[in-house]
Amino acid sequence: MTIIAEVNQLSKNYKQVKAVDSVSFKLEEGKIYGLLGRNGAGKTTIMQMLTAQMFPTSGGVKLFGEHPYENNKVLSQVCFIKESQKYPDYFNVADVLDVAASFFENWDAKYADQLVELFRLPRKRAIKKLSRGMLSSVGVIIGLASRAPLTIFDEPYLGLDAVARSMFYDELLHDYSQNPRTIVLSTHLIDEVNRLLEHVILIDQGRLLLDDDTESLRNKAFKVAGVKDKVEQFVEGLNVVNNEPFGGLITATVLQPLLPKMRQLAAEQSLEIVPLSLQDLIILLTKQNPDSYKEGVSS
Amino acid sequence: MSFFIDDDRPIFAQIAIRVENDIIEEILKEEDQVPSTNQFAAYYNINPATAAKGVNLLVDKGILYKKRGIGMFVAAGARSRLLEDRKKQFDEQYVKPMLQEAAKLGITSGQVIELIRKGERGQ
Numbered sequence: 226m227t228i229i230a231e232v233n234q235l236s237k238n239y240k241q242v243k244a245v246d247s248v249s250f251k252l253e254e255g256k257i258y259g260l261l262g263r264n265g266a267g268k269t270t271i272m273q274m275l276t277a278q279m280f281p282t283s284g285g286v287k288l289f290g291e292h293p294y295e296n297n298k299v300l301s302q303v304c305f306i307k308e309s310q311k312y313p314d315y316f317n318v319a320d321v322l323d324v325a326a327s328f329f330e331n332w333d334a335k336y337a338d339q340l341v342e343l344f345r346l347p348r349k350r351a352i353k354k355l356s357r358g359m360l361s362s363v364g365v366i367i368g369l370a371s372r373a374p375l376t377i378f379d380e381p382y383l384g385l386d387a388v389a390r391s392m393f394y395d396e397l398l399h400d401y402s403q404n405p406r407t408i409v410l411s412t413h414l415i416d417e418v419n420r421l422l423e424h425v426i427l428i429d430q431g432r433l434l435l436d437d438d439t440e441s442l443r444n445k446a447f448k449v450a451g452v453k454d455k456v457e458q459f460v461e462g463l464n465v466v467n468n469e470p471f472g473g474l475i476t477a478t479v480l481q482p483l484l485p486k487m488r489q490l491a492a493e494q495s496l497e498i499v500p501l502s503l504q505d506l507i508i509l510l511t512k513q514n515p516d517s518y519k520e521g522v523s524s
Numbered sequence: 525m526s527f528f529i530d531d532d533r534p535i536f537a538q539i540a541i542r543v544e545n546d547i548i549e550e551i552l553k554e555e556d557q558v559p560s561t562n563q564f565a566a567y568y569n570i571n572p573a574t575a576a577k578g579v580n581l582l583v584d585k586g587i588l589y590k591k592r593g594i595g596m597f598v599a600a601g602a603r604s605r606l607l608e609d610r611k612k613q614f615d616e617q618y619v620k621p622m623l624q625e626a627a628k629l630g631i632t633s634g635q636v637i638e639l640i641r642k643g644e645r646g647q
Binding site: 256257394398401402403420421422423443444493500 | 533534562565568570572616
């Protein structure tokens with residue numbers, strides 16, 4: 226696999242606050258990544274440094290094997306859709322798309338037009354007169370039609386309704402199948418996107434917590450429920466991270482892979498077992514530190 | 525083709541089982557072409573790499589084979605091999621849980637056998 230982006234011991238300090246704390250990871254060509262984490266975890270700061278819009282305090286970034294700062298050759302391969310993208314006040318939708326078309330080598334104007342129809346965007350309306358959801362649609366359209374080898378969506382759907390989000394996922398998947406490229410999706414809507422993601426990078430309090438294939442994360446933890454004594458017997462020696470008693474019953478959350486042997490044992494003991502969803506796993510891993518939102522900077 | 529996947533098990537494993545079921549039920553016959561990974565991805569709304577992982581699992585097992593540049597096909601003898609596998613799993617997956625539930629409810633194995641006979645007669 227070709228590595229297209231590499232982040233090495235990346236750190237960003239704001240006075241005493243370590244917004245990003247020696248984070249290292251690699252992005253491979255042609256994969257869809259989820260960059261996940263709570264508010265203030267440092268995701269946006271990482272994406273800004275990755276796209277050369279901010280200097281790190283220490284550590285380095287390489288894009289397509291080169292240093293990205295003021296490197297047009299490399300940056301023209303990157304499309305970064307920000308939650309709060311600003312456009313010139315006097316621009317209308319068509320102007321924004323025209324400018325985007327001149328930025329991106331692989332821009333597909335026909336596809337952009339189709340998306341404008343699909344998302345029902347008024348082409349001639351001034352950007353500042355668009356609703357919040359429509360403004361998000363503009364970002365989504367640019368991100369998709371840019372076909373940039375590295376496309377990053379940072380919370381692209383503020384104000385987007387469920388229909389538009391679902392259209393975005395469908396289009397993303399469909400266009401990615403036809404034109405494979407590296408996509409980074411930063412979002413809080415984990416349940417909505419988890420099936421789209423091939424790989425998950427989880428950031429918490431500025432640090433890298435997980436860097437793993439989505440499929441292997443599905444098998445990282447499970448819940449077992451049943452009669453208290455039997456559950457306690459079952460989880461003995463296992464890494465139990467949470468217990469929820471309920472009358473004479475109890476549900477224990479175990480942070481380790483569920484083996485077929487355990488499944489069988491549970492069935493014999495009339496215990497119920499469910500694997501933890503990606504969303505539940507991430508909640509479990511990131512909620513234990515109540516100060517996580519105090520330390521970070523806006524995500 | 526089955527319609528839904530859940531989040532309880534790895535998705536690639538579910539994709540593989542779906543294809544296996546279709547072969548067993550002869551919805552997909554030997555030498556039939558299997559949908560492409562992109563078709564699976566679009567249909568189930570999943571990442572194409574996940575779909576590919578499921579399909580490749582069956583290639584490794586020799587259930588499917590690849591024709592370069594054309595696609596995936598059901599291998600000759602795939603169905604009979606799957607049937608053999610599934611028969612081995614039948615005890616684990618169906619008989620044992622049934623006997624456990626029966627024991628919990630105080631149903632004897634004699635009564636279980638009687639129930640099976642009754643079921644066969646369609647009563």
